[in-house]
Amino acid sequence: MKLLRLIPNNTNFDFLRIKVIAFFFSLIILSGTFISLMVNNLNYGIDFKGGILLELRSKNSNSPNINELREKISTLNAGEVSIQNFGKDTDFLVRIQKQEGNQKEQIIMIEKVKSLTDKDYTVRRSEFVGPVVGDELKTAGIYAIILALISIMIYIWFRFEWQFSIAAILALIHDVLTTVGLFSILQLEFNLATIAAILTTAGYSINDTVVIFDRVRENLRRYKSKTHYFIYNKSINETLSRTVITSVTTLLALFIIFFFGGAVLSDFALAMIWGVIIGTFSSIFVAVSLLTYFNINKGEKVDDRTNVPEYEREN
Amino acid sequence: MKSLSKIRLIVIITSVIIGMVYALPNFFNTSQQIQSFNFLPGKKINLGLDLQGGSYLLLKADMEVVFAEKLDSLLSDIRSSLRKSKIGYKKLRIQNDIISFQKRGETSNEKIKSILFSLDKNLILENKLDSFFIKFSDQNKKNITKTTMAQAIEIVRRRIDETGTNEPSIQQQGADRIIVQLPGLDDPSRIKKLLGKTAKLTFQLAHPTIFPDDLDKNSKAPPGYVKLQEDKNPDRFYMINKRIMVSGEMLKDASPTFDRNNSPSVSFQLSPLGGKKFGRVTGKHVGRAFAIVLDGKVVSAPVIQTQIFSTGQITGAFSVQETNDLALVLRSGALPAPMVILEERSVGPGLGSDSISAGKIASVFGLIAVMVFMLITYGIFGVFANVALICNIIFIIALLSLIQATLTLPGIAGIVLTMGMAVDANVLIFERIKEEFNSGRNILDAIEAGFQRAISTIVDANLTTLFAALALFSFGSGPIKGFSVTLMIGIATSMFTAILITKYIVFLYSKKKGINSVFLQG
Numbered sequence: 001m002k003l004l005r006l007i008p009n010n011t012n013f014d015f016l017r018i019k020v021i022a023f024f025f026s027l028i029i030l031s032g033t034f035i036s037l038m039v040n041n042l043n044y045g046i047d048f049k050g051g052i053l054l055e056l057r058s059k060n061s062n063s064p065n066i067n068e069l070r071e072k073i074s075t076l077n078a079g080e081v082s083i084q085n086f087g088k089d090t091d092f093l094v095r096i097q098k099q100e101g102n103q104k105e106q107i108i109m110i111e112k113v114k115s116l117t118d119k120d121y122t123v124r125r126s127e128f129v130g131p132v133v134g135d136e137l138k139t140a141g142i143y144a145i146i147l148a149l150i151s152i153m154i155y156i157w158f159r160f161e162w163q164f165s166i167a168a169i170l171a172l173i174h175d176v177l178t179t180v181g182l183f184s185i186l187q188l189e190f191n192l193a194t195i196a197a198i199l200t201t202a203g204y205s206i207n208d209t210v211v212i213f214d215r216v217r218e219n220l221r222r223y224k225s226k227t228h229y230f231i232y233n234k235s236i237n238e239t240l241s242r243t244v245i246t247s248v249t250t251l252l253a254l255f256i257i258f259f260f261g262g263a264v265l266s267d268f269a270l271a272m273i274w275g276v277i278i279g280t281f282s283s284i285f286v287a288v289s290l291l292t293y294f295n296i297n298k299g300e301k302v303d304d305r306t307n308v309p310e311y312e313r314e315n
Numbered sequence: 316m317k318s319l320s321k322i323r324l325i326v327i328i329t330s331v332i333i334g335m336v337y338a339l340p341n342f343f344n345t346s347q348q349i350q351s352f353n354f355l356p357g358k359k360i361n362l363g364l365d366l367q368g369g370s371y372l373l374l375k376a377d378m379e380v381v382f383a384e385k386l387d388s389l390l391s392d393i394r395s396s397l398r399k400s401k402i403g404y405k406k407l408r409i410q411n412d413i414i415s416f417q418k419r420g421e422t423s424n425e426k427i428k429s430i431l432f433s434l435d436k437n438l439i440l441e442n443k444l445d446s447f448f449i450k451f452s453d454q455n456k457k458n459i460t461k462t463t464m465a466q467a468i469e470i471v472r473r474r475i476d477e478t479g480t481n482e483p484s485i486q487q488q489g490a491d492r493i494i495v496q497l498p499g500l501d502d503p504s505r506i507k508k509l510l511g512k513t514a515k516l517t518f519q520l521a522h523p524t525i526f527p528d529d530l531d532k533n534s535k536a537p538p539g540y541v542k543l544q545e546d547k548n549p550d551r552f553y554m555i556n557k558r559i560m561v562s563g564e565m566l567k568d569a570s571p572t573f574d575r576n577n578s579p580s581v582s583f584q585l586s587p588l589g590g591k592k593f594g595r596v597t598g599k600h601v602g603r604a605f606a607i608v609l610d611g612k613v614v615s616a617p618v619i620q621t622q623i624f625s626t627g628q629i630t631g632a633f634s635v636q637e638t639n640d641l642a643l644v645l646r647s648g649a650l651p652a653p654m655v656i657l658e659e660r661s662v663g664p665g666l667g668s669d670s671i672s673a674g675k676i677a678s679v680f681g682l683i684a685v686m687v688f689m690l691i692t693y694g695i696f697g698v699f700a701n702v703a704l705i706c707n708i709i710f711i712i713a714l715l716s717l718i719q720a721t722l723t724l725p726g727i728a729g730i731v732l733t734m735g736m737a738v739d740a741n742v743l744i745f746e747r748i749k750e751e752f753n754s755g756r757n758i759l760d761a762i763e764a765g766f767q768r769a770i771s772t773i774v775d776a777n778l779t780t781l782f783a784a785l786a787l788f789s790f791g792s793g794p795i796k797g798f799s800v801t802l803m804i805g806i807a808t809s810m811f812t813a814i815l816i817t818k819y820i821v822f823l824y825s826k827k828k829g830i831n832s833v834f835l836q837g
Binding site: 003004005006009010055057107110111122123124125126127128129130132133140141143144145147148151152155156159192193195196199200202203204206207208210211214215218238239241242245246248249250251252253254256257260261262264265268269272 | 365373375501502504507656657658659660661662663665666669670673674676677680681684685688689691692693694724725727728729731732734735736738739742743746749750753768771772775776777778779780781782783784785786787789790795798799802
């Protein structure tokens with residue numbers, strides 16, 4: 001049986017030679033992120049903004065009319081309303097801004113929309129988030145991301161050297177920011193699930209970075225006479241096959257969620273697809289490239305476990 | 316070879332069997348099928364509201380209202396204590412949440428203070444010359460909130476139970492919030508209506524000479540009286556005596572019924588004590604209007620025809636549904652604080668089952684795709700990885716059922732994602748074995764070294780991912796928490812399967828057959 005080989009054995013690409021180009025690329029997507037955030041901001045969902053969301057399905061399956069629905073709902077004078085197709089032709093997502101007044105007004109508005117569309121549509125989902133909760137969720141989301149970044153940084157600092165930890169965290173921030181940027185540029189709804197997607201992406205990306213760093217640490221001890229440049233390149237090449245295979249299996253799973261997981265999960269999957277790609281990119285071109293700017297001592301803090309395998313000690 | 320020890324095999328086999336036993340119930344559709352397999356200990360995975368359909372409500376008790384009420388009753392307590400101790404006072408009143416008064420006469424300030432503190436030692440008390448200022452301390456407020464919430468949860472539960480909703484979950488969140496989860500209920504409007512009323516019921520006498528027809532919204536109330544709106548007609552007012560004759564706590568039972576004119580009404584029965592009081596009041600005030608006040612609004616104010624004791628009827632312009640609801644809230648008792656709905660999410664059963672089937676399809680396709688890919692990339696080693704992957708999924712399902720974690724739609728995504736990432740540990744090991752083999756070791760040494768070296772990487776890589784999952788967990792909002800739990804379980808089980816199961820199978824195979832080195836050179 002001939003086996004599939006995505007990456008040949010003993011590759012010897014000079015990844016670091018194109019690090020300036022890669023930095024430039026990062027700079028472009030980061031500026032894209034910032035510009036888009038300033039111009040478009042984020043398309044906050046009701047989780048963060050507060051407001052009302054209804055998912056409606058037309059009872060009449062032949063060509064439900066979005067304009068008719070729009071007109072109907074506009075008679076309610078509910079302020080800013082957005083209506084869009086959701087997954088299927090017969091399904092619509094209706095978003096309504098939070099209503100003047102207190103919680104009661106929001107609930108009354110939901111009832112109004114329900115009774116107005118009762119004849120032609122079934123309500124598949126209705127949500128209302130009050131402004132207080134929206135603000136709390138936003139703060140909690142930001143805290144969660146910061147908490148994740150700090151704890152990862154401390155762990156890597158503890159397990160590796162501080163330089164590794166700085167490089168890893170900058171690569172992570174790069175991934176988080178550009179994923180946020182993707183949501184801003186495509187104006188995808190930014191909601192609670194997005195935060196989950198960002199943190200999972202961060203988890204994946206750091207996983208990738210740690211695998212390469214682990215090899216860098218090992219090679220630093222093994223090839224004491226070689227240059228850092230050689231060692232970093234070699235480490236990337238040695239782990240390349242694993243990096244690609246794991247990315248492919250994860251992407252396979254994610255594309256399947258994207259296509260078959262239903263409309264609710266598709267944005268979530270899209271964020272993670274981007275995250276896996278950018279995370280793989282950043283592990284090599286941001287995290288390792290950054291290491292070249294530090295002068296890391298070779299052979300300090302020797303970790304016995306990786307240096308001398310158990311089987312050699314036993315013999 | 317110590318990697319092939321009997322103990323290891325026993326651990327692997329028992330854990331897989333236990334995993335299967337706990338995971339199995341999830342593959343039966345009906346409870347009947349489960350019953351015929353009732354030797355199985357496990358329960359099914361708890362499906363989140365987004366999958367089974369249902370409603371989620373986040374309620375907040377309006378504590379400011381309660382604090383104001385408690386301050387009012389503290390004021391009356393202070394008044395009666397001062398009177399009892401024969402201490403003169405003037406200007407006893409509440410302003411900006413502070414009770415203040417001035418003493419008259421020669422009583423020492425210390426004595427007054429000790430009287431006030433005897434009411435509640437946690438009060439904040441200030442004294443300037445003859446003036447005293449009293450307000451609640453944070454400790455007071457905390458205690459009030461605590462008892463109020465305990466009562467509120469009890470009342471909320473009673474009201475929801477009375478509607479016959481299946482397996483509602485009612486939990487306190489934070490200091491003053493309640494999470495209500497109602498599986499299977501996709502339109503919570505009735506529940507919201509029921510929880511929207513505090514249902515404080517009182518019976519109070521109306522003014523003997525000032526009638527609703529004499530009043531408009533600018534009318535002023537004489538001392539001892541208060542002007543209240545009519546429940547159904549906000550433009551109609553009643554002048555009501557402030558003194559509460561009988562209150563809802565003395566109610567023994569309430570049920571919907573019809574009055575003489577055949578319009579819907581609520582009949583009630585009072586406790587013996589309440590009945591005695593009711594009889595005394597109605598006996599003394601025949602011919603006067605006796606107002607039924609619900610949540611500060613007058614439902615009706617019938618004229619007392621004759622002395623009534625323990626039973627009576629509440630009439631008003633009710634619909635049948637309204638009398639059902641009113642009887643229900645009266646039976647379950649008044650909420651100690653008004654409830655505000657902060658957040659509401661309802662998922663209909665259609666969307667829920669669509670999400671489950673989408674999740675199932677994604678899981679099965681995801682599994683097949685990953686397995687096929689591993690097979691064509693690693694050949695026989697791919698088979699080993701796939702066995703580990705299937706064990707991994709069994710473990711995830713078993714653990715989710717065992718700890719009764721809630722599986723949400725993002726949680727399913729988490730499982731599918733875990734499939735992709737779970738093979739990572741195996742990929743790391745296989746790649747490392749290849750490298751070791753290609754650098755000239757013999758095959759068994761290469762396998763041993765490959766595992767040895769890959770494991771430190773696997774632990775480092777997985778622990779860092781775990782931190783991200785923990786951050787998600789601490790962020791802790793419903794579906795996201797569910798997602799982080801599946802992610803954490805996935806990390807743990809994938810490490811377990813890679814380190815224990817894959818390793819065992821690889822060693823067993825290489826010992827029995829000797830690995831064809833072609834697989835490793837690729």
